Amino acid sequence: MLERVPLLEKNLADYETVVGAETIEQIKALAEPLKGARILHINATAYGGGVAELLATHIPLLQSLGINAEWQVMHGSDEFFAVTKAIHNGLQGADVKWTADMARIYLEKVLDNALLLEGGWDYIVAHDPQPAAILSLAGNSGLISNTTKWIWRCHIDLTAANEEVWDFLLPHVQRYDASVFTMPEFVPASLGMERVTIAPPCIDPLSVKNLEFPDAFVTEICKQYGIDTTRTIMCQVSRYDPWKDPVGVIDAFRIVREQVPDAQLVLAGSMATDDPEGFQVWEQVEQARGQDRDIHLLSNIQQVGNVQINAFQRAADVVVQKSIREGFGLTVSEGLWKGRPVIGGRAGGIVLQIRDGDNGYLVDTIEECAQRTIELLADPDRADKMGASGKEHVRNNFLSTRELVDWLGLFGSLAN
Numbered sequence: 126m127l128e129r130v131p132l133l134e135k136n137l138a139d140y141e142t143v144v145g146a147e148t149i150e151q152i153k154a155l156a157e158p159l160k161g162a163r164i165l166h167i168n169a170t171a172y173g174g175g176v177a178e179l180l181a182t183h184i185p186l187l188q189s190l191g192i193n194a195e196w197q198v199m200h201g202s203d204e205f206f207a208v209t210k211a212i213h214n215g216l217q218g219a220d221v222k223w224t225a226d227m228a229r230i231y232l233e234k235v236l237d238n239a240l241l242l243e244g245g246w247d248y249i250v251a252h253d254p255q256p257a258a259i260l261s262l263a264g265n266s267g268l269i270s271n272t273t274k275w276i277w278r279c280h281i282d283l284t285a286a287n288e289e290v291w292d293f294l295l296p297h298v299q300r301y302d303a304s305v306f307t308m309p310e311f312v313p314a315s316l317g318m319e320r321v322t323i324a325p326p327c328i329d330p331l332s333v334k335n336l337e338f339p340d341a342f343v344t345e346i347c348k349q350y351g352i353d354t355t356r357t358i359m360c361q362v363s364r365y366d367p368w369k370d371p372v373g374v375i376d377a378f379r380i381v382r383e384q385v386p387d388a389q390l391v392l393a394g395s396m397a398t399d400d401p402e403g404f405q406v407w408e409q410v411e412q413a414r415g416q417d418r419d420i421h422l423l424s425n426i427q428q429v430g431n432v433q434i435n436a437f438q439r440a441a442d443v444v445v446q447k448s449i450r451e452g453f454g455l456t457v458s459e460g461l462w463k464g465r466p467v468i469g470g471r472a473g474g475i476v477l478q479i480r481d482g483d484n485g486y487l488v489d490t491i492e493e494c495a496q497r498t499i500e501l502l503a504d505p506d507r508a509d510k511m512g513a514s515g516k517e518h519v520r521n522n523f524l525s526t527r528e529l530v531d532w533l534g535l536f537g538s539l540a541n
């Protein structure tokens with residue numbers, strides 16, 4: 126069997142205070158015919174990045190509805206994750222040279238995992254490219270029942286996908302009974318839209334990362350990391366990944382500081398186990414920071430976990446997510462949910478979350494990012510109003526309960 130991820134218990138009823146009784150009843154009604162169903166989600170990492178974040182809430186909520194849901198993680202290796210990161214980058218539009226050797230490394234490792242799969246599932250959901258070929262390799266092995274419904278969840282923006290990489294992946298993902306994307310724009314014409322469901326990601330308002338914290342607690346946590354909450358704070362939380370443009374954020378911060386001399390920048394990014402680029406990018410960011418003591422470079426290596434991320438986002442005057450490419454960007458909803466305005470790169474799912482000028486700003490350049498930040502810092506009342514509007518936008522569109530409605534609907538529509 127693949128590695129099973131241990132999960133906390135969650136109770137759907139607890140969400141009534143956030144989303145109201147009607148939504149809870151709607152979810153229960155959708156789940157009723159699925160009671161006892163066996164659902165397996167497979168991805169590549171139990172920690173770091175948005176997919177792990179989503180599954181840590183989605184699976185316990187399915188369980189609280191009487192569904193036998195599980196989350197299992199693939200086994201990988203350094204060379205496998207180097208290839209899957211190249212696939213990921215290629216799918217986001219990077220100029221990747223795809224070779225037969227890469228294909229072999231990928232397929233061999235997915236086959237190893239396919240052979241570890243146990244049967245008896247009503248639904249198997251594979252997330253992103255890492256396990257995508259598992260259906261081709263396990264589907265006819267006799268290990269998996271042929272009544273199992275297979276769903277591919279693609280979290281990546283494929284609008285500019287590298288052709289060679291996509292051509293390799295396409296025959297594997299075409300075999301799925303359905304696929305789920307964040308936005309219709311992400312779906313390649315070659316895949317066809319008939320079996321595609323659009324279901325953007327979401328955040329869990331009751332998770333440690335998003336729960337309300339008292340101000341004194343936020344101040345104390347920040348203090349532990351040398352961050353002064355009496356001074357201005359600009360904050361970006363994301364993996365150390367070139368597409369998240371952490372060096373661009375430092376450049377924007379330096380422009381901001383010319384106008385706002387007391388400003389500090391908090392860059393917090395975890396190192397995901399399936400992301401070998403993280404340490405390399407960390408070094409580039411460290412170099413860009415130099416000796417600047419107002420730039421706080423933090424990661425899970427300094428014990429930055431969900432509590433700290435929550436505190437940093439709450440303490441921020443402005444939250445930034447200056448991505449150049451983005452699947453969804455959970456950190457945008459996380460910032461908005463904390464009542465902060467968010468300045469985000471005009472990329473992928475960020476445009477669903479930021480309503481330009483209403484709850485934040487969409488930007489295309491470092492200069493624009495800096496100017497919008499300066500503008501918001503000069504008018505804290507307006508920043509608060511934008512943050513409040515953002516919170517309602519998230520409540521209505523990007524909470525775990527909405528995602529449950531989408532997925533229960535999809536499972537129901539695929540039922541035998």
Ligand code: UDP
Pocket residue numbers: 173174175176178334362363364393394395396424425429430431434452453454455456457459
């Ligand atoms: N995250 C975290 N610690 C960090 C950096 C990121 O917990 O040091 C979380 C972040 O809060 C968010 C997720 O990782 O919940 C990142 O998801 P997003 O969709 O923004 O980006 P992805 O990493 O999936 O590209």
